[in-house]
Amino acid sequence: MTGPEYADAWIQKLKQTKVQVFLETMVNKIERKPDGSFKVFVISPNGAGYIETKSIILAMGCRERPAAAISLCGTRPVGVITAGTAQKIINTQGHMIGKKIVIVGSGDVGLIMARRFYCEGAKVLGVYEISQTPSGLNRNIVQCLNDYNIPLHLGETVMEVLGKDRVKGVVVAKVNPDYSFDLSTKRTIACDTVVLSVGLVPENDLVSGLVDLSSITNGAIVDDNYMTNVPGIFSCGNVLHVHDIVDDVTFEAELAGENAGEYVLNGRNKQKNYKTITGNGVRYLVPSSLHAGTGFVQVKFRVGKIFRDATLCAICNGEIIGSRKCKILLPAQMEQMMIDRTKIKGDVVIEVREG
Numbered sequence: 001m002t003g004p005e006y007a008d009a010w011i012q013k014l015k016q017t018k019v020q021v022f023l024e025t026m027v028n029k030i031e032r033k034p035d036g037s038f039k040v041f042v043i044s045p046n047g048a049g050y051i052e053t054k055s056i057i058l059a060m061g062c063r064e065r066p067a068a069a070i071s072l073c074g075t076r077p078v079g080v081i082t083a084g085t086a087q088k089i090i091n092t093q094g095h096m097i098g099k100k101i102v103i104v105g106s107g108d109v110g111l112i113m114a115r116r117f118y119c120e121g122a123k124v125l126g127v128y129e130i131s132q133t134p135s136g137l138n139r140n141i142v143q144c145l146n147d148y149n150i151p152l153h154l155g156e157t158v159m160e161v162l163g164k165d166r167v168k169g170v171v172v173a174k175v176n177p178d179y180s181f182d183l184s185t186k187r188t189i190a191c192d193t194v195v196l197s198v199g200l201v202p203e204n205d206l207v208s209g210l211v212d213l214s215s216i217t218n219g220a221i222v223d224d225n226y227m228t229n230v231p232g233i234f235s236c237g238n239v240l241h242v243h244d245i246v247d248d249v250t251f252e253a254e255l256a257g258e259n260a261g262e263y264v265l266n267g268r269n270k271q272k273n274y275k276t277i278t279g280n281g282v283r284y285l286v287p288s289s290l291h292a293g294t295g296f297v298q299v300k301f302r303v304g305k306i307f308r309d310a311t312l313c314a315i316c317n318g319e320i321i322g323s324r325k326c327k328i329l330l331p332a333q334m335e336q337m338m339i340d341r342t343k344i345k346g347d348v349v350i351e352v353r354e355g
């Protein structure tokens, strides 16, 4: 399915429910009332107002890091655009954004758009990635770059954008291990468009100060019911942590919805709750705590570096309560483990064992 087809399938399902949908309506403030319920302030073409509720699910997605976030030097001509915005302009408005395109960063949306630009008749001159490893999925490197002979330059980046009214070119250079530019490799490439795919940031401004946020994911800290530290506020999808594919977002959203409903009807989960702890090689874990009980619970995470022929282990009170062998583990790929709740008797460490 394409993105628009996937979205449409869910829109049709939503139409069959009694859920009220307010389009062009922005939530601009959430207030917690003394009785633990909430006032959600909204603004729309019909004016400002508020909704009172016992429970909220945060699903605001993420935003793309713009040029300023990577201190991109040069003038500010037309033709510097983020990959998601380019995707939106092509998919929803039917306009092409340029003819000779340089892509900065190897995030998945940038890789997917490289192929799309090629198919729409543009020349994609190259993808420049500052790190030595791509940040997008290997599948996308193969299917979106290699299959179309689009070069991927690792350890190289754009130093400067050239052009006054419209982009005329970029200056690129390799980077040293300390991320300074290797000026001996500096060269100019003529192009009319620079597309940025340099990371996504969960869109949590609305709740910063209200719920606790993780300094690693920039998303809320949640338990395995996807509830934040504020009872009644749940979080899921890209606003919680950046996902690679929409399928995982949907699965997580279904759980958050189910648990928010359960909270409204029966209050919070009263089972004993234990922490999840990052062990060797694991950069972050979602959720941050797990309830004991029956059935299985999913823990999602990313590793900090590439591991080959490794074993993922879930450890509780010194005992391995779950493990999975992996040929390769990549920082670009979200990993998951299913843990048997009956075995959760204390905090759970997730770690990578090499060899």
Ligand SMILES: Cc1cc2nc3c(=O)[nH]c(=O)nc-3n(C[C@H](O)[C@H](O)[C@H](O)COP(=O)(O)OP(=O)(O)OC[C@H]3O[C@@H](n4cnc5c(N)ncnc54)[C@H](O)[C@@H]3O)c2cc1C
Pocket (backbone or CB within 6 Å): 003, 025, 026, 027, 028, 059, 060, 061, 062, 083, 084, 085, 087, 109, 112, 200, 203, 206, 236, 237, 238, 239, 242, 243, 244, 245, 246, 247, 249
């Ligand atoms: C640019 C981009 C392209 C992607 N392409 C693919 C793809 O092709 N295939 C794939 O499998 N995955 C793709 N992904 C991965 C992505 O993780 C999922 O596809 C998915 O869309 C994320 O769902 P979400 O509901 O968390 O966020 P979103 O789909 O981003 O939805 C968040 C919504 O919240 C709204 N919102 C934000 N703040 C407020 C507010 N204050 N008040 C009211 N509404 C608000 C936004 O307008 C938006 O409609 C892509 C991700 C990005 C960022």
